[in-house]
Amino acid sequence: MTALAGLFGSVTGEIVPFILILSLLVFVHEMGHYLVGRWSGIGVSVFSIGFGPELIGRTDRHGTRWKISLIPLGGYVKFYGDEDAASRPDLQKIEGLSPEERGRTFAGATLGRRAATVAAGPIANFLLAIVIFATLFSIYGRPVADPVVASVAPASAAERAGVKPGDLLLAIDGNPVQTFEDVRRYVSVRPEIPMTISLRRDGATVDVAITPERKEITDGFGNKTEVGQIGILTDDKAGKFRMVQYSVPEAVVQGTRECWNIVTSTFSYLGSVITGHMKADQLGGPIRVAQASGQMASIGVSALLQLAAVLSVSIGLLNLMPIPVLDGGHLFFYAVEAVRGRPLGPRTQEIAFRIGFAIVLTLMVFTTWNDITARFG
Template identity: 70%
Template sequence: MSFLIGYILPFILVLSLLVFVHEMGHYLVGRWSGIRILAFSVGFGPEIAGFTDRHGTRWKFSAIPLGGYVRFYGDGDASSKPDTDGLEAMSEDERARSFAGAKLWKRAATVAAGPIANFILAIAIFAVLFSIYGRQIIDPVVAEVKEGSAAAEAGVLPGDLLLAIDGYKVKTFDDVRRYVSVRPEMKIVVTVERNGERLDLSMVPQRTELTDQFGNKLEAGIIGIVTNQEMGNFRVQTYSPLEAIGEGAVQSWYIVTGTFDYLSNLVTGRMKADQLGGPIRVAQASGQMATLGVAAVLQLAAVLSVSIGLLNLMPVPVLDGGHLMFYAVEAIRGKPVGPAAQEIAFRIGLAMVLSLMVFATWNDISMLLG
C-alpha cells in the first residue's frame, strides 16, 4: 500500500495532468476549427469511467495511464490515421467536419496545439513556483578548485569570477553547472575575471558518475570548482508575476537545449544511452519528489511537460511531429500524401515508438536490478 501511495499515485497524477493538458490543446483548437470530436481520453485501453457531452464527444478515463488521445471525426484510430473508406462514404457536409476534410492550416494548428500546450503548462508551473518561492541565486565565483581537476589544470584560481563559457554569458553558478554537465570530454573555453583582468582558459570537463540525494546515479561533465556562501552570495531572488513568466520561459528553454545537448552527446557516444528512462523511472522520480513536497512534484511536472512536448514534435509518424511532417509535404506537393504511403509510414513510426519504449523500460529494469 505504501508503494502504491508513494510511487504509483504521484506518477498517475503527474502523467494524467500532462496528458490532459496536451490533449486539451488538440481539443480546443480542433473545436475552434470546426472539427467534430468523437472522444477525449486520458489513458489507453478499456474505458474505466466517462460521459458524453452535448456535442457528442465521449470524455473518458481509460485503463492504461501511459498517454491519451483525442479522436476526431474521420480518424481511423487513436493516432489520427485517416479512415479512408469512411471518408469516401461521407457526404460533403460530413467530410467538412472531419479532421481530414479540414483546411491544411487548421489541421496543422490542431496537431501543433498539443505540444504547445505542454510548453505553456511548463512555463506556467515555473512561473507559479518563482512567484511563490522565488529562486535561489548563487554568483559564479570560485571558492575552491579541486586538485587534479580540469579547472586546476587550466589555471582557475579561488576568487575568479566566471563571466562566460564558449562566449555564452553566465550569470549564476547554476548556469555554469548546466553548461558543463552536458559537455563531458569536450573542450570548452571559460572566461574569468581576475583582479580586473579577463582571461580565457581552455579545459575539458571530466566525465564523472554522480549520485543524487536519492541514490540515483548519473553521468555528467565537471570541471572541479566549488563555491560557498561567502563567495557565491547565496540569496533568494523574488519575481513579480510578469517577471516569473519570463523566467519560466527561460527555464523551459534550458530544458529544451539540455535535451538536444544530451541527444547530440548520445549520437556521438559521449553519453550513455542508459540514462534514457521510461515509465518506471518516471514513477520512481514522482515518488521521490513527492517526499520533498508539492513544489518538487510541480517542478518535475514542468520538466516532464517540456519533454513530452519535445517528444511529440519529433518527425516520427504516429507522433504529432510526424503529422506535421506530412502536412509540410502536402503544402509543397499541393496534395496529401497517398494512403498507402501513410499506412507504411505509420507502421514504421509505431515500430520506432514501441522500440524506444521497450528500450527505455529495459533501462529502467536494469537500473532497479543493478
C-alpha cells in the same frame, strides 16, 4: 509481512504521484488538440485519458465521449473521420459523408487548420511548464548563486586549466552565464568535450581552455548519474546565495527561459550520446518517472510540481520529433503536403505509420530496460 507492507507503501508512494502527474500532462496536451480542433470547426468523437477499456465516461451535447480508460499511460483525442487514435483517416467512412459532414472531419479540414490542431498539443505542454515555473518562482522564489569560484578541486580539470578561487565566470563557449547553475547546466551534459571559459580575474578578462571530466554522482535518493564536471565549487561568501522572488511578469520570463534551458540541455545530451561522450542509459521510461515522482512527492508539493514542469517540456519536445504517429510526424507530412500541393498517398502514409510505431515501441522497450537495470541491476 513487514517487508510486504514496506514494498506496498513504496509502490503506492510512487504510483499515485506518477498517475496524478501523467494524467495532468496528458490532459493538458490533449486539451490543446481538442480546443484548437473545435475552434477550427473539426468535430471530436473521443477525448480519452488513458488507453484500453473505458472505466468511466460521458457523452456531451456535441457528441464527444469524455472518458477515463484502464491503462493510464497516455491519452488521445479522436476527431471525426479518424480511424484510430493516431488520426489516420477512415477513407471509406469519409467517402460516405455529405460535403458538410466531410468538412467537420479532421482529414477534410484545411492544411493550416490541421497543422494548428496537431501543433497545439506540444505547445500546450510548453505553456503548462511555463505556468508551473512562473508560479513557483513568484510564490517560493528561486535559489541563485553568482558564478564565482570559491574553491578548485585538486587535480581537477579546472586546476589544470589554471582556474583560481575568486574567478568570476562570464561565458562558456561564448554563451553568457549569469548564475552558478548556468555553469553546472552547461558543463554537466558535455563530459570530455573541450570548451572555452571566459572569466574575470583582477579586473581583466581571461579565456581558459578546459575539458570537463566524466564523473558518476549519487543524489540524496541513491540515484547514480554520469555528468561532466570541471571541479569548481562556490559557497555562501563567494556566490552570495540568495532566494530571488519575481513579480508575475518577471516569473513568466524566467519560466520561459527555464523551459528553453531544458530544451537546449536535452539536445546537448542527445548530441553527446550520438558522439559517444555520454551513455544512453540516462534515457528513462515510465518506471524511472514513477520513481522520481515518488521521490519528489516525499520532498513536497513544489518539488513535485517542478518535476511535472520538466516532464511537460519533455513530452512536448518528444511529440515534436518527426516520427510518424507522433505530432511531429504529422507536421512533417503536412510540410511535405504544402510543398507537393497534395498529401502523400494512403499507402505511403500507412507504411510510414508502421515504421513510426515500430520506432516508438523500440524506444519504449529501450527506456523501460534502462529503468529496470537502473533500479534492479
